[in-house]
Amino acid sequence: MRLSVIGCGYLGAVHAAAMASIGHEVVGIDVDENKIASLSKGEAPFFEPGLPEILAEGIASGRLRFTTDMSEARGAQIHFVGVGTPQQRDGYAADLTYVNAAIDGLLPYLAAGDVVAGKSTVPVGTAAGLAPRVAETGATLVWNPEFLREGWAVQDTVDPDRLVVGIPAGDAGEEAADLLREVYHPSVAKGTPFIVTDLATAELVKVSANAFLATKISFINAMAEIAEVTGADVTTLADAIGHDVRIGRRFLGAGIGFGGGCLPKDIRAFSARAEELGRGESVAFLREIDAINLRRRDRAVDLAVAALDGQVFEKKITLLGAAFKPHSDDIRDSPALDVAVRLRGLGASVTVTDPAAIENARRVHPQLTYVTDRDEALADADVVIVVTEWDEYRRQMSPEHVSSLTTGRIVIDGRNCLDAAAWRAAGWTYFGMGRP
Numbered sequence: 333m334r335l336s337v338i339g340c341g342y343l344g345a346v347h348a349a350a351m352a353s354i355g356h357e358v359v360g361i362d363v364d365e366n367k368i369a370s371l372s373k374g375e376a377p378f379f380e381p382g383l384p385e386i387l388a389e390g391i392a393s394g395r396l397r398f399t400t401d402m403s404e405a406r407g408a409q410i411h412f413v414g415v416g417t418p419q420q421r422d423g424y425a426a427d428l429t430y431v432n433a434a435i436d437g438l439l440p441y442l443a444a445g446d447v448v449a450g451k452s453t454v455p456v457g458t459a460a461g462l463a464p465r466v467a468e469t470g471a472t473l474v475w476n477p478e479f480l481r482e483g484w485a486v487q488d489t490v491d492p493d494r495l496v497v498g499i500p501a502g503d504a505g506e507e508a509a510d511l512l513r514e515v516y517h518p519s520v521a522k523g524t525p526f527i528v529t530d531l532a533t534a535e536l537v538k539v540s541a542n543a544f545l546a547t548k549i550s551f552i553n554a555m556a557e558i559a560e561v562t563g564a565d566v567t568t569l570a571d572a573i574g575h576d577v578r579i580g581r582r583f584l585g586a587g588i589g590f591g592g593g594c595l596p597k598d599i600r601a602f603s604a605r606a607e608e609l610g611r612g613e614s615v616a617f618l619r620e621i622d623a624i625n626l627r628r629r630d631r632a633v634d635l636a637v638a639a640l641d642g643q644v645f646e647k648k649i650t651l652l653g654a655a656f657k658p659h660s661d662d663i664r665d666s667p668a669l670d671v672a673v674r675l676r677g678l679g680a681s682v683t684v685t686d687p688a689a690i691e692n693a694r695r696v697h698p699q700l701t702y703v704t705d706r707d708e709a710l711a712d713a714d715v716v717i718v719v720t721e722w723d724e725y726r727r728q729m730s731p732e733h734v735s736s737l738t739t740g741r742i743v744i745d746g747r748n749c750l751d752a753a754a755w756r757a758a759g760w761t762y763f764g765m766g767r768p
């Protein structure tokens with residue numbers, strides 16, 4: 333099928349390349365000339381495992397190309413819209429500027445029978461508001477939310493755990509759903525659940541999934557807070573409750589909490605939208621989820637200050653990690669960098685290292701010292717804090733080796749990913765999050 337993908341960020345670029353990899357003819361469109369230039373050369377403009385390979389393959393096959401020219405969307409049967417919906421500067425609501433601009437830009441090139449499939453995460457009711465404008469061209473607007481995780485985005489796109497398509501009532505909606513079944517044929521054929529809903533449900537599926545995930549993380553972090561005053565171990569607690577299949581162990585990783593371009597802004601936008609709908613109280617708990625999450629960053633800073641007996645000034649603190657999670661170079665709302673900036677604000681000499689995110693971090697926080705080589709970053713550190721659980725720190729770093737580099741013997745495990753017993757045995761004072 334011929335497809336266009338409007339917006340070539342973390343979502344759109346992966347979607348375009350993944351659709352080409354399953355045999356479709358795809359044009360990716362974005363207003364950012366630099367991004368389009370690098371994608372056109374087969375270079376991923378951000379770190380995403382597996383993306384460079386499918387980009388190169390798609391471009392070489394002639395099925396995948398990128399442009400800044402919206403008119404090249406003409407002729408595609410499905411136009412996916414995957415632009416960003418960031419948090420508004422002056423509030424919690426989602427900023428829909430890019431979604432509106434993408435739809436407006438696309439309208440002149442739509443033909444009767446085309447399908448516009450929104451993939452961006454939007455406040456419930458957005459699609460119904462946009463649908464009449466699309467319908468005037470004879471095209472149909474559907475909402476097809478994306479559940480990809482950064483770091484696993486290619487796999488999540490090619491082989492998702494479910495497909496959700498919100499359609500308007502009537503024949504045009506049914507035909508659009510059939511077209512979507514066709515575009516995702518490999519997944520549909522292998523039995524991946526394909527859920528057809530109304531527009532509002534599809535929009536809500538996405539925000540409620542992210543709200544649930546955020547709630548799960550903040551729940552275990554709340555238990556970490558209780559563990560901290562009782563001497564309990566939240567990691568063992570998570571293992572124990574996680575054996576109950578109704579609960580499950582995944583997303584019960586206590587630590588410095590969630591960040592990134594999705595969970596924080598999505599729960600805030602959900603709260604804002606619920607307020608507009610007069611149902612703020614239904615998701616009032618999300619404010620608490622946000623607050624618990626942000627308190628974990630304070631906790632990591634407090635642990636460092638206490639470990640240094642309050643004498644932070646000019647102490648060398650090395651932070652292992654900058655990205656909001658491993659396998660990503662994304663630093664949007666990264667708990668790791670928040671902790672780094674706060675410690676620097678207290679007068680510490682803060683050095684940050686990360687396998688992928690240093691360039692992005694430097695652009696936003698030039699006041700921090702960045703060192704690419706992990707061991708060089710650790711040299712002479714008084715305190716070591718693990719803030720992103722990359723394998724480089726979790727698996728490939730022995731406490732004995734780190735002892736040969738640092739001055740101090742204090743390690744704060746902001747992701748509860750180190751072997752506490754091994755670090756203690758090597759002479760370190762180990763602090764976990766919610767662990768004795």
Ligand code: UDX
Nearest residue numbers: 478479480481482583584585589590591592594656657
């Ligand atoms: C998330 C959703 O998982 C995905 O379905 C949606 O499409 C976009 O938002 P992503 O932002 O890529 O994906 O990251 P995710 O893997 O969900 O992690 C989010 C944050 O939660 C990270 O900062 C991570 O470190 C943190 N986290 C995750 C925890 O603190 N504990 C956990 O147990 C799991």
